[in-house]
Amino acid sequence: MKSEKISELTTNRLSIYLRCLNELAAEGSKTVSSDNLAKRFHLNSAQIRKDLACFGEFGVRGVGYYVEDLRQQLTKILGLDHHHRVGIIGAGRLGTALTDYYGFRQTNFEVAALFDADREKIGTVVSDVKIYDVRDFAKIADRQGIDVAVIAVPAEYAQRVLEMIVASGIKAVMNFAPTPLLADEEIKLKTIDLTISLESLSYFLAGSGKNGKE
Amino acid sequence: MKSEKISELTTNRLSIYLRCLNELAAEGSKTVSSDNLAKRFHLNSAQIRKDLACFGEFGVRGVGYYVEDLRQQLTKILGLDHHHRVGIIGAGRLGTALTDYYGFRQTNFEVAALFDADREKIGTVVSDVKIYDVRDFAKIADRQGIDVAVIAVPAEYAQRVLEMIVASGIKAVMNFAPTPLLADEEIKLKTIDLTISLESLSYFLAGSGKNGKE
DNA sequence: ACCTGTGAAATCGTTCACAGCA
DNA sequence: TGCTGTGAACGATTTCACAGGT
Structure with missing residues (x-):
């Protein structure tokens, strides 16, 4: 060892x-x-x-x-013997799709709350998960014991949302916004940039003929 | 150069x-x-x-x-001056969320068709995209000029779906099923494994205190 | 005979440092 | 002077190859 x-x-x-x-x-x-x-x-x-x-x-x-x-x-x-509570910021298509993503449950993660800025959405419920006003994030995150945050908002808001998350004391963040974010050393930030993956396929198709493979 | x-x-x-x-x-x-x-x-x-x-x-x-x-x-x-047509296999939450993912449009990708095995879903329309019977994949893919496939089915079906895609002549595939797939060299396969990313956060939280960073 | 654990070698990727051109 | 393009140094990761335990 x-x-x-x-x-x-x-x-x-x-x-x-x-x-x-x-x-x-x-x-x-x-x-x-x-x-x-x-x-x-x-x-x-x-x-x-x-x-x-x-x-x-x-x-x-x-x-x-x-x-x-x-x-x-x-x-x-891997810490999979511990339970984690997830808050998803952004209740659009992606955020709501993630809400009942089977992988969460499988991995001992539970989506505890959704957050959005849209008045129309706030207060409604998606797959048994309530949508809160994003301005109440810190309060709800604390009350619900949320320890993992997922950023599912448009790229231009992502950095601000990240700062809000960090300010509330959460240390583990998954980012789906297609932009690199800046965070302190002590935060674990994992960015999943679908746009880069798509462009990687595009690059392959453009130069086609030549090798693929994962 | x-x-x-x-x-x-x-x-x-x-x-x-x-x-x-x-x-x-x-x-x-x-x-x-x-x-x-x-x-x-x-x-x-x-x-x-x-x-x-x-x-x-x-x-x-x-x-x-x-x-x-x-x-x-x-x-x-990066080939972003070319248009690509995407077929998504699996019209569940993830597949339909991807259907109107803004990143596709931004990157010159257009979702041309969804595919599913569920009789209830086949024939319906999501965000202007029709859901076809997955058994008709090769036919529809050819007719619609689809050159990129997205796998959004449960892990246990993913390998079979991939083989079907490859058999139809498509060379670029994006896989969201949490399992490593095997494909020939000439296929460009990009796997986005959310479960691994989640477990990576879990690992971080388990050993917490120690450094994060992307 | 089989299979782990691990130094050493090979490969791959990043950073440094500077020559050379506008 | 400012900035590119690149060989060489460095660092990280993977693979090889084998000593050592069962």
């Missing part, structure tokens, strides 16, 4: 390993080797061993990893 | 530069230096010059880059 900085690339892969272990557990497998795991997605087995070695020595030489044991370890490492 | 392989990290940054150039052009700036661009997002100016140098010598020593010229060059390189 090494307690140095762990790269996000590594933790992202842990998510993938965990999913696979959940499947293996459901299928009744008792053990699995890194080679075996590597073949499922096409990864290198050394990478899997290295990723896991960041957190401890979970394997047994000559045998592999015990599926159930590793599953529990990864669940704990 | 070097015609070697260009990394996706580079083309992703081109998207960001282009956005910025569009703003600069709107503000009436005539020229901009790499140093100046670098300060807007906090990047290194050498990286910007290197990224651009992959595609040609666009700058002028002592001056910088001509905003309008570079804007047009990048638009062309």
Whole structure:
């Protein structure tokens, strides 16, 4: 085990390993080797061993990893044994679609409240989640115990919304606005920029013929 | 200029530069230096010059880059001067939310058709886009000139849907199902895995106190 | 015989530093 | 003087290859 900085690339892969272990557990497998795991997605087995070695020595030489044991370890490492409450700012199409995104529930995240500036929307309910006035964000976030915020507003408001979120003491933010945001070091900000992904497809199609692959 | 392989990290940054150039052009700036661009997002100016140098010598020593010229060059390189027609498979919350996602229109992408397996949905219209039977995908895709597919179905169907898409001759695919998919080399597959992003936030909150940042 | 854990090598990406042109 | 384009240094990540445990 090494307690140095762990790269996000590594933790992202842990998510993938965990999913696979959940499947293996459901299928009744008792053990699995890194080679075996590597073949499922096409990864290198050394990478899997290295990723896991960041957190401890979970394997047994000559045998592999015990599926159930590793599953529990990864669940704990990723914090998936804790419940989180999510507030989504922006009750447009995207915000409401996310409200009942199955991935949230699956991952122990619960959408507790939506926020918008539109008078028409405030007070209404979407998928059992109430839409509040964005000006009451800090108050509601505190009252509801919200610890994760999702930014689903147009790009031009995103930075201001982020600042409001940070001011309310929330430390984990997911941003869907297609613009890079600036935040302090202690905030975990994850931007999902669909426009960049689209333009990446566009680039591929423009130069077409040449290689693709993820 | 070097015609070697260009990394996706580079083309992703081109998207960001282009956005910025569009703003600069709107503000009436005539020229901009790499140093100046670098300060807007906090990047290194050498990286910007290197990224651009992959595609040609666009700058002028002592001056910088001509905003309008570079804007047009990048638009062309990213293929944003071409129109694309999108088919979305899965007319659930996510699929329909994407249907009128503003980023599509902005980027010269047009959602031409939705596809679903649910009899109730087939034949109805969402935001002026018709929902077709997924079994007719190849036929409709061909008739409508669809060249980009979006997978917005549950994870367990995603691989099969991808194979159907590839079989119909489409080369660019965006996948929202939280599972890594396998595709041939000549297909450009971009997976946007919200579950991994969520688990990344969860990991951060679990080990909290320690550093965040994008 | 099999499989992990890990140094060492290879690859990929970023940043530095400066030559060279306007 | 100001700024680009780029080789060289640096840093991060991946892969190789094998020692060592069961």
